[in-house]
Amino acid sequence: MHSELNLLKSWGWSDQSSSPPIAAYIHIPFCRHRCGYCNFSLLANRDDLFERFLDGLAIELCELQKPRPVETLFLGGGTPSILPTSLMRKLLELLRHWLPLSQDGEWSIEANPLDIHQDSLRLWKDFGINRISIGGQSFHPAKLKRLERDHSPDELKHAIDVARSLMDSVSLDLIFAAPDETPELWRNDLRQAIQSGANHLSTYGLTYEKGARFWGERERQIIKPVDEDSELEMYLDAIDTLTSNGFTHYEISNFARPDHACRHNQAYWNGDSWWAFGPSAARYIGGVRSVNHRGTLEYLRRLESDCSPVVEREELTLDQQWRERFVFGMRQLRGVAWKTWQTHVPEFVRASIDAKIAEHIEHGWLQEIEDHVRLTRKGLVVSDSLWPEYLD
Numbered sequence: 001m002h003s004e005l006n007l008l009k010s011w012g013w014s015d016q017s018s019s020p021p022i023a024a025y026i027h028i029p030f031c032r033h034r035c036g037y038c039n040f041s042l043l044a045n046r047d048d049l050f051e052r053f054l055d056g057l058a059i060e061l062c063e064l065q066k067p068r069p070v071e072t073l074f075l076g077g078g079t080p081s082i083l084p085t086s087l088m089r090k091l092l093e094l095l096r097h098w099l100p101l102s103q104d105g106e107w108s109i110e111a112n113p114l115d116i117h118q119d120s121l122r123l124w125k126d127f128g129i130n131r132i133s134i135g136g137q138s139f140h141p142a143k144l145k146r147l148e149r150d151h152s153p154d155e156l157k158h159a160i161d162v163a164r165s166l167m168d169s170v171s172l173d174l175i176f177a178a179p180d181e182t183p184e185l186w187r188n189d190l191r192q193a194i195q196s197g198a199n200h201l202s203t204y205g206l207t208y209e210k211g212a213r214f215w216g217e218r219e220r221q222i223i224k225p226v227d228e229d230s231e232l233e234m235y236l237d238a239i240d241t242l243t244s245n246g247f248t249h250y251e252i253s254n255f256a257r258p259d260h261a262c263r264h265n266q267a268y269w270n271g272d273s274w275w276a277f278g279p280s281a282a283r284y285i286g287g288v289r290s291v292n293h294r295g296t297l298e299y300l301r302r303l304e305s306d307c308s309p310v311v312e313r314e315e316l317t318l319d320q321q322w323r324e325r326f327v328f329g330m331r332q333l334r335g336v337a338w339k340t341w342q343t344h345v346p347e348f349v350r351a352s353i354d355a356k357i358a359e360h361i362e363h364g365w366l367q368e369i370e371d372h373v374r375l376t377r378k379g380l381v382v383s384d385s386l387w388p389e390y391l392d
């Protein structure tokens with residue numbers, strides 16, 4: 001074991017921890033190019049680093065000391081599917097050893113439509129991957145071009161067809177409120193997504209993150225964002241169209257056909273502990289949140305020289321843990337079993353959350369149904385502005 005690394009300790013985890021993580025996220029920081037709206041931790045067009053990255057990841061995984069069984073695994077990025085077959089096999093072997101998946105576990109991979117074909121799917125499936133999350137974003141050529149995606153609508157449809165023939169669960173990411181997009185164009189995307197046969201859809205309004213190229217272009221008025229009313233109309237259209245076509249709206253941005261909700265993400269929203277590996281990976285274990293360096297080269301340099309890749313570590317107080325658990329739980333449309341929780345929540349936290357709930361029910365943003373408190377439709381559209389009030 002590496003003397004300086006000692007990651008288990010800096011992650012706040014020991015064999016004695018009462019709730020071992022049951023989920024693990026692995027960040028693969030590579031893409032063919034960087035889309036203008038993206039500020040994730042990744043390197044574009046750096047295939048020369050693939051092998052070195054896997055060696056670094058192997059060092060980080062070694063810190064687990066022994067295999068740690070999990071119920072869900074999520075290979076995200078970046079674009080994990082970018083790895084060529086031999087390196088993908090090496091990665092999957094590593095993960096199968098260190099993070100063995102339970103018998104009925106869920107193993108997801110994020111994939112670019114161009115990487116989805118019979119051979120890649122067979123390899124993924126042989127190792128136990130049973131859920132694929134496709135970065136499709138749209139079925140419109142002009143919108144795909146505007147978002148700087150490298151696939152065509154036909155390539156996306158073909159990828160979904162092939163994925164459905166071999167995977168239990170196929171999820172599709174869609175972006176709305178792209179520059180120049182109209183509600184009618186978005187409704188067309190929704191219709192095509194429903195017809196595509198994907199059994200899980202994630203819909204996100206385009207955001208202009210500081211550090212992403214689109215942010216600068218919006219500042220310089222090269223890009224004109226869609227107005228707020230149209231964006232709201234598109235979000236509500238997604239809810240109405242998808243729920244009337246057999247999807248359950250189970251989280252603010254996520255919709256699933258029966259039995260296809262993403263179990264991995266539900267672990268985050270339920271406040272469970274999870275492992276995380278790779279540059280920028282953030283984990284939460286036993287009330288301790290820690291985050292790896294977001295630069296891939298620095299992440300590698302640290303691991304190669306026996307240093308911890310962790311650059312942030314926060315030990316949450318009991319108060320903070322309950323507040324966060326409440327907020328993450330409320331992202332789910334079923335809400336939080338607040339009346340049941342109350343017996344476990346310390347009195348001083350309970351009183352302040354109770355007061356906020358009452359205020360937000362008064363505004364029509366929350367409702368109480370039996371022992372649950374949850375968002376109303378009116379609350380859904382303002383939810384981002386509500387959460388900070390529960391965290392203070």
Ligand code: SF4
Pocket residue numbers: 030031032033034035038039040042077078079135
């Ligand atoms: S493919 Fe995804 S992760 Fe890669 S740059 Fe584009 S948006 Fe970011």
